[in-house]
Amino acid sequence: MKKHTLQRILSTTIILCLFWSVPAMAERQNMGEPAGKKESGALELDTMVVTAQKKEKKKLKVATNVTALDGFSMEDMGIDDIEEFTDFAPNFNVDKLTSHGSQMVFRGIGGVTYMSPTFNVNVDDVTIPYSAVDIFFDAQQVELMRGGQGALYGRNTHAGMLNVVTRKPTASFCLDSSVSWESFHTGKAKLAFGGPINENNRYRLALGYTTTDGYMENEFLGTDDGLRQEQFTGRFSYQHFSSEDSEILFTLLGDSYEAGFGGYAPIIADGRIPAKTMSNKDGEEEGHLLSPTLTWKKDFSGATLTSITNYSNSFFSYLFDYDASPQDVIMQDYEDEWSVFTQELRLSGGKEDGFKWLVGAMATVEDYDLLNDMYGGADSRLPYLPAGLHTITNSGISSKGAAVYGRLENRFLEKFEVGVQLRLDYENRELDWQTRYEMGGVPVMPLQNYNTEEDWFAVMPSFDLSYLLSENQRFYGTVSRGYRGGDFAAAQYSLDAVKATVEPEYTITYEIGYKGLLADKRFELDAALFYIDWSDMQVSITDGTSFLTQNAAEATSYGFELESRWLVTEGFDIFASAGWFCGDFDKYDNHPSSKDLSGNKLPNANEYSISLGARYRHDSGLFTSLSASYMGPKYMDELNEIKQDAYALVHAKIGYEGEKWAAYVYGRNLLDEEYLLHTFGNMSFGASGKVAEGAVYGVQLNYFF
Template identity: 50%
Template sequence: MVTAHKSKEDKQDIPASISVADGLTMQDFGMDELDTLTGFIPNVSVNKSQTHAGQIVFRGIGGMTNMNKIFNINVDGVTIPYTAIDTFLDVERVEILRGSQSSLYGRNTHAGVVNVITVKPTSEFTLDAGVDYKSYNTQKIKTAFGGPVGDNQAYRVALGYNHTDGYMENDFLGTDDGSRYEKISGRAIYDYTPSNDSLIRFSIFGDGYDGGFDEFFLLSQGIGTSTMNNEEGKAKAHLVSPTLTWETKVNSFDLTSTTNYSSSNSQTVFDLDYTMMDMMIFNYDEDFNTLTQEFRLADGASGAFKWLAGAFFMLEEFESMTDMGFGNDAATVGYILGMHMIGDGSIDSQGVALFGQAAYTFFEKFELRMRLRLDYEHRELTWQGRTEMSGSSIAPAQDYTRDDDWLGVMPAVSISYAPAENQKIYASIDRGYKVGDYAANQVDINAVVEPVDPEYTMTYEIGYNALLADRRLEFSCAVFYIDWTNMQVSVVKGNVALMQNAAEAHTYGAEFEARWRPVRGLDLFSCLGLLEGEFDRYDNHPDSVDLSGNALPNAHEYNFSVGAIYRHDRGFFASVSANFLGPKFLDELNEVEQDSYTLVNAKAGYEADHWSLYLYGRNLLDEEYLVYTHTDAGRIGETAVVGAQFSYLF
């Protein structure tokens, strides 16, 4: 069962492309972070700009850098506005929805959504714990425990600690921990069940990390694990996110209320010129405070007609401080030693939405689904730019304010046919929506004064989902075409990041997924994603070049994965996987290209009734590959690592 469409359904019954990874499979393949999970998802990848931040690219959408972050990772039904939500803690399963989900989830889900479902309290006491040690002095410790409190109450607590020295070195400073970090995470869940038809759940999630940010090197140096920055940099963040959920019956209807408050802070400092020269230091600090409330009412009766309706409310405050400082070699780039260009920005948002879904089954085997969501959002921008020397202004401050109202109308329709039990053929059309935005985190007023308009997608998809061979073979495939208008892009011109609407683009492709259990104890996995995408019209680039016809950046032309998990009755365990990733461009100019590469991972060990011990390796071919670029600098993915893991289960 999955909750991808905000109610419990069999995955095969949903007319959409959904990949599901359960907690055991994630453990077997070592999928403890989002970028390791997407290796087995067709046409989805993560471009990590730092250890705990990056962009999720769904079917070519999301790979254009954005001034303000887009959050499309939901944890237990709540979108968490936090850069470091990429690490999984005590997870039951992860659902990755490809294609527009705006008709149910609203703004900024026009490319896809990641749903993380955590392990919930149970009526029996359980305890599991694990320790992990791998290359680069990487240590991971986690534990989760919980059980009943009386007859109608239960709890669960999960804790995690991660530390690493990282794989990046600085040849100029003589250090070897440029990508180091320390991360502490925790979650507590309390369930109260006053009756068989009612549940009150309170949960709180907290996270904090502190690390280095010396990971970018000039591309002219060649790809590698060494930088020449004269400043090490740092990256740190923290989050607190409590949620109150109430589920109850109202006559024959199911009512769900979800209230969440999330408060997060993120800070980064790094060498912006990426050289040994003391030219520019970039200092950035941001705060997100978000209060959301969602109500859902669903038809709890079984029958040919089913429906769901809901309302959503949001208050969001975003504040940022951007400080571009200039050092001893500032004259090299035309600036003055000791000068600071500072931008203070804030965006206050108020949003309300109404959404609904109706499904009608006719002639026993056909189903028509229709969805609609209306999103209204009012946004207010306040920005001030100033130039300082030694803490004193040397030029008049520049102030700018504006406010805008945006309305998104997101319909979707699908028709499906069930030729046999556990099989479904479907066709769907979905309109996606990304809200308008401001470049609030810039230091130059020329980059701030023009907002970007909302971005839209139309996704056309035909697919097939099935459980075959006595439910031992799970198979799905789809073909799609996405028409993309008013694309929001961020491009760097000099030292200024300009945000603009780049007119039109499209992507199209095909996807295949399979999981097969040919014999007891053996599971085989495979996926294939094929993708083509380009700008149909992009003639307003700040470099005065027409990029129409260029390939969309940060999207692999293909990804193909195969893997196997073997578990013997006597305790022997082994898993192996290979991910083949096709070439991609990393910039809109198509000047930086990453060739195809292969990531091979393996794990083996012994599992007893209450404990297990494993040895594993990741990226065993020690491939060096770019995952992110900024101007003329780049960042590579994790190099080869080996490790050992011990876990205990009670």
Template identity: 35%
Template sequence: MSIFGSSVSNLEILPNVACPNEKGGFMKALKKQYWKTAMILTVIFIFAASQGIAAEAVNGTQSEGLLQLKPFKVSARKSEQDAQDVSASISAFDGPELSELGVTNLTNLPMFVPNLGFQQIGTHYTEFNYRGIGGVTTMGKTWNINVDGVTIPYVGLDTLFDVERIEVMRGGQGALYGRNTHAGVINIITRSPSEENTGELEGAYSSFNSRRVTGTVSGPLGEEFKYRLAFQHRASDGWMKNEVTNDDRSDWGDQVSGHGRLYYKPNDDTDVTFSLIADTYAGNNDGWANIATGNTFKSTSDFKGKDDGGLLSGQVTLNHDFGESKLTSISAFSNSRYITGVDMDVSPMPMINLNDYKETYNTFTQEVRLASTETEGLRWMTGMFMISEHTDFSTNVESMMGDAGSKSSVKTIGGAWFGQLVYEIFDGLELDASLRLDVEQRAFDWEDANSSKTHSETHTWFAPMPSATLTYAFNDNHRIYGSVSRGYRTGDYNANEVHASTIKQKCVVNPEYTLTYEAGYKGLTFDKRLSFNTSIFYIDWTDMQVSSIIDGLQVRDNAGKAHSYGFEADVNWLAAKGLNLFGNVGWLNAEFDEYDGHPAGDLKGNKIPNTNEYSVGAGVMYHHDSGFFGTVAATWFGPKYMESTNTIKQNSYTLANAKIGYRAENWNLAVFADNILDEEYLVRAYQTGPGLEPGRYGKPRSFGIEGGLNF
């Protein structure tokens, strides 16, 4: 579709950094998108109601004859709690919910989590931002995805399988989780070994020759051991066509993953879990179109690029119950690699290519914590954390102006102490005070491609991260809270820079600090059949790490201040047996207060990129006692800018997905559709020069079938 004139779809290329409001466009878009979503939801609701409400919902329970929402246990605060009792903004989903919602990748989560955004930088590389934080993309990655309690530095963690639950925490989490969690954190908890011998085999096939096979086996090994093994293979031809090479698989991808867990319980007080994760992926990185010419799903690149990576990660988790306290020790290592290449000019001419960029991470972490087991009165937790990490970078750029390259490494040694006190001041009023003291030393070594020029620096950063939350519970079902927390994004270096002159001027990037204020309400009503949670927040950034693209590469500096404020809410209503209605809404205003070092000039007042202004989502989940089930969900996303100059704008769009199927005791079968309205929307875009605007679009409309066997 053309991006010019009256046929503009959802993309807007603005002539300069200014962005005038669309006259009357908001209300027109509101009416259009509202009716699209309303029609879909109404059809499904009528269908569900007409079948009769007879089955118990997967997330509903019967209590003394009353139908209620099932309590949802989470470990977001490093101790198990009901999600409704956590005084923070959290969205949690268990494995069956994720399956029925069609969430097979973390990039699907923003449909169901307000004020969560993402940028898809490669076929297997996604970065998330929370309430605007993380929207300024840099080559330095912010790792804030935890798997079974461990932060793993790997870009391919967005693929989901054999998951027990996912917890998305929004707001400052630095006091308990440390660096790079000043906006939020995603916790992925994989399924535990089973008491009996079980097995599952699932497969799916959908548009663009996309296929997925997943299998698990689990069971006991004697009286003290249990095991679980899981694997997944997923592949796709992609939806881009390269018109230069006539390749209709220009953005293909292939990924193989495996999990293994061995659980050992020698006595009633002690358990040990040994875990291993392995992953490898490969593909082209030719999913980019030059959106300045109006292209969407057609590539004109002369260089197909590359998108490769791999991971081997292991951990040992020890728990010991002393009675009045519990000890937890988590030891983990990971070895990961990230290799990419891309045509930076997205044209048939060999103007500038990131020919080969590689990162390797060798990481060891150790966390030990001791926590009280009391559920009332004074509760406490204290712990220590240590990290040792060696990262190597290699950058090679080919251009008509000459080739350039560099090699560099960063050696990190860090540690932290953290503690938490929870005290009930009087009946209903509770204070949660946490503190983390984080120190980190990072040594940087750099040399150009010819080893003729070198540069080295070492810096140590210390960051205290306090947090305080005051909660008042009116009763077991209704509570309000207010919190304030400090967080930081760790200091770093421009490790991918290829020019010695730039390294000497802009080598080090100091830490970024945030102060987050939040107030919220969490409640259950209608005999615990309806949950409603809402919050408002304000975030103040200082020493903001910002970036700009120079000679095709991103260079970072501490040149910014910013703020973000907004609100969010979610609702879940168990309307009747088998019928769940759910929804969420988020609104966000995030902009730069200072940004005076960008080549385009002073960007003060510009919106923070990759951050939707609002989102409104709703859905229906239905189960019949015969085994039939159906789910439909739609989310209307507001506009967002794709880069800091606010030159490229993605207008509002609606994503709608649906699934209908049948589940028997030992097998299941379903058909599904994603992006039903076939919306065109950007998931990443930037500028490399006049008329050169690489953009990556989200997946077009697709249909598929999936099935599984249990044994």
């Protein structure tokens, strides 16, 4: 991915066009911008209301650091997927394993384990067991909660969670549509429409389609579509008001995609990034999801009852050239299927500035089935996987869980607010594991079977205290305990690895911060300092073709986050953020390499990040936005042998907006930076990695009413 002269000219042209725009802006009501004049005539930022604590609450009053963006702002800034969201959220990273599979890293937590998939994204109050879904599709608002959220959400939210609120049916008919075409033969189309059926019923239907050849070239095969993909996404919502105080919402989310599983190449000895792959096979990837949800809300005198019922079924599979080389050495054929049923009941009440309460209960039933086939290719000379040998693992994990939780909060002495949360979480997991060895379909070794069962119980408290300087300024402090659930190494072919049940990982997070809405509500400032103490830390490494996971480490991390928004004038706002992170293994002396990794840095977390952006909208219809992020260095592995240096990302968008239509030209990664998305180590072949896409240019046309 060379920095071609044409790309530099286009990048410079787009950036210059942005600054030629007149910065005296006026809002358009139907574009839904978050800042501007109120009915009183005052120019001020809109108050962000978040729901990530299971009830509506002003972002200013939440005693933890929250990055919240509404859907229109995300469209303005070109945030189309979770990778681009990281540019605007300090100390939040994405470790992208496949074309559609991503592992989120909150303040260093999440980047060192590969057990059963961890899902910590909530879409409309439901945790979706599917990492490939277009989670920002038709989003009304996205809320990134940092710090331990286990006291309300339970397992795997001990560092944070992502909460997505989608757009609901509206009281009048509306339509939003867009089509775009960009680099690498990428086309995108979105359509959403809906409105009232009658006085008591509404609907909304949103559809999305994406196709691309991908950006990775394969020099060995002579192809350039190893990361090709085609994806369909749809969401249907039906809302019924049986009375003024009762509401029923049914949603059906569906997704299906096919993609290439390519892009990995052995990392060059001097640390240079492999910009092209040499795999002898491109590989394949596919998945689908069907997830219906029924939500019922009923207002009583002084209380609201909410019931959320969901069933999700997802499927994921891939074929992968494991050695990432021109030789036919190792291939992996993998697939899994999730079936998850959840039922949640919650009851809440209280006064806005007085005593408030929330109690809830939740039941979960999960079935997780997988097939993992590792086989030696024609060129394999490996003693543990010779040519033609298939190591096939079939596993199933059945899980049943129950939890009760609650939150109490109150204001006292006029200047203080206190909150107490507690969740009691129980889980039973059963493993049924089988591995067989075949050549030409004929067994060559005895069949191995193993069954086990574990019960885990976790107590997750949280306490927060806020001191109010005024109604729009406060200091806060929070202490919370969270955990990552225990698990089995169900995908491994080694019986010893499977028998080594991994116990839960626990964290205690301390956070102090400041939140303020200043300058006549035109300037917002959030700041947070945090310290995290890990125990029984789950870590994963690769031994041959097997991932081993252990409760092998203890660690601590600390850092800060700073975020701000400034409404300069009507239609012109500026935002900025900064983060710094330091995380180390305090103890890690049983790594299979026999190296003592105590003192090593935690992987997949940038040491620091800085971002700055601006958005302009002129009453003539001219629109511009520009953002730049500088991402600090990070290690990609626990051995600290693969290091990604600091890099800068610049994104821009310019266009014209009419009353019912809009047209834009945009660019991402305008400096054409090369940086790693993911790496994995292999004791037989060394390390392999995959780079992110280079500079992207596109055009977009919207129609709406």
